Amino acid sequence: MDKTELTLEVGQSDTLTATVVPENAEDKTVTFTSGNDKVATVTPKQGKVTAVAKGATEIEGVTANGIVVKLPVTVTEPAGG
Known part of the structure; x- marks a missing residue:
């Protein structure tokens, strides 16, 4: 993936x-x-988080041949909120 970690504010998104x-x-x-849709959601194919x-969670990316990141x-x- 193009990032090693991601920090967002509630309501923000990143791809x-x-x-x-x-x-x-x-x-x-x-x-x-x-890992937890109550903290962050992700689109399965586009990768929009x-x-x-x-809170904290993990986004998992799995390739067609089973490599997991x-x-x-x-x-x-x-x-301010």
């Missing part, structure tokens, strides 16, 4: 980019899941 190697891999599909509530996500309260 993850996964790079599958080798470049000529037959299937470059990556499926994203959230949305902060839902204060985990990204720690921290969600904070909005600044």
Whole structure:
């Protein structure tokens, strides 16, 4: 993934980019899941992470051939809120 960790405020979102190697891999599909949808959600194919509530979770990316990458996500309260 293009990040090693992610911190967002409630209501913010960011999109993850996964790079599958080798470049000529037959299937470059990556499926994203959230360890806790109550803290942060993620779209399975696009990798758009949305902060839902204060807390911590992991976003997991799994390639078509079973390689798993985990990204720690921290969600904070909005600044000044």
